[in-house]
Amino acid sequence: MLLIPCPFCAMDRPEAEFRHAGEAHLTRPPDPAAADDAAWADFLYHRANPRGVIAERWRHVHGCGRFINVLRDTVSDRILASYRPGEKRP
Amino acid sequence: MRFSLLSLLRESLRGHRGWPAQWRDASPKPAYDVVIVGAGGHGLATAYYLAAECGLRNIAVVEKGWLGGGNTARNTTVIRSNYLWEESEAIYEHSMKLWQDLSHALNYNVMYSPRGVMMLAHTVHDMQVIRRHVHANRLAGIDNELLSPREAQAFCPILNIGRDIRYPVLGAALQRRGGTARHDAVAWGYARAASALGVDIIQNCPVTGLRRQQDGAIAGVETARGFIAAPKIGVVAAGHSSVLMAMAGVRMPLESFPLQALVSEPVKSVMPCVVMSNTIHAYMSQSDKGELVIGAGTDAYPSYSQAGGLHIASDTLEAVCELFPTLRRLRMMRSWGGIVDVTPDRSPIIGRTPVPGLFVNCGWGTGGFKATPGSGHVFAHTIAKGEPHPIAAPFTLDRFRTGRLIDEAAAAAVAH
């Protein structure tokens, strides 16, 4: 079980308090009507799925209830950083 | 060398010292007609059917570790074909038919055992889902029957059908032709048969790059043992498919998750069939050695750690203890994880890619072992012809753009 540092609660909390919410920093096509099917497929379905560092969202459902961003190494599962949504990826 | 009753008798008298190596451990040649990346069951089956049915002989299978050491070695070997949608029914049923004669076709005992796969329902929603599956399957001519809790217990006597557990058994769906096969034997059987037809199986040779020509078409693979040229490449790398496809600049609709399994200490025969429960993330069967083989769930987050969290396995064991109280004192001997490549609709991707000459077979997620023969068969034909085999045709990479998804996700929910 991961220990995830929540930037809002300023504490390391067990993974069981969180819900995973997928890859971070995916941006919805800014002009939806103008986006073609390929752009939608990219936003909805295609994922980097890196073997290495991933930026991902978690929601602290059994804590502050907020979405947070986390950098994690997907080979060692070590967490490198966590930061608030809207902040730049460190 | 062919296996026969006579050769078995002779070798048992000689202390089994006369068996030759079952396949050649090849070194890479500079070029092939087809290179398959990944010597799991699917990759080896692809190579075998390319050689056996498609008239190609100059084929290599390139594997970063040893053959059959990936998910092929790690899975819980459940085989069934009672999926919801017609496209899925077609491909899993195609596989089921091939399983039935596979030992004979390969002259290698893959220990296919159609002992019945029983899927439990614990909630009203589960019952509705199971009914829908049974009806859909029967319309497609695939056997699947609805059982009452009593009938389920008659089929698997150690099942607890008491009403006083957290998730009581309300009913079950049974596919009698479903069952298990010996995972290693499947990889070894295909490797042996492919090697005998001239396929080079190159182990300990990680692919590190996919080289493309000026016009964008595939040129070959960069490996730890040098460049290998090939006009056609099939990537069959399970959990590492995104990593390989990224080498050719193709983004995939995949996420890789650890999926775990465990085996208990061996005991006498107590479990005559396979029992699965999606709701409580547990499935179980008993191996011929007597170990109970237990499948758990995936972790919540994508990872390549090949381990998985302990809380996932312990959740499953708690459920197993409630469903099979007689097993409560059993000790677990080993647990492990494999990395499974999951698509948004939980259906595989088989076919062409935007890169000419580059083919992919992936996205089998938590449930591809059962499809090994059928997957290899239709993928071989797809590579040989350069266009999809009819059964593979719906499973394109392009479906995520067109929206023609084959949504087994809602249907199966978790493991299959």
Ligand SMILES: Cc1cc2nc3c(=O)[nH]c(=O)nc-3n(C[C@H](O)[C@H](O)[C@H](O)COP(=O)(O)OP(=O)(O)OC[C@H]3O[C@@H](n4cnc5c(N)ncnc54)[C@H](O)[C@@H]3O)c2cc1C
């Ligand atoms: C715990 C667990 C339980 C499961 N239970 C079931 C079940 O009961 N029933 C069922 O139907 N399915 C089950 N599955 C799923 C099933 O195991 C997979 O869908 C299936 O084995 C995938 O087939 P494969 O041959 O492609 O995979 P693999 O055997 O994983 O083959 C892929 C190969 O590609 C190689 N590779 C990766 N990267 C490279 C590279 N860069 N260069 C060269 N080679 C590379 C790997 O080393 C590996 O050998 C389970 C999986 C797990 C992990």
Ligand SMILES: [Zn+2]
């Ligand atoms: Zn918090």
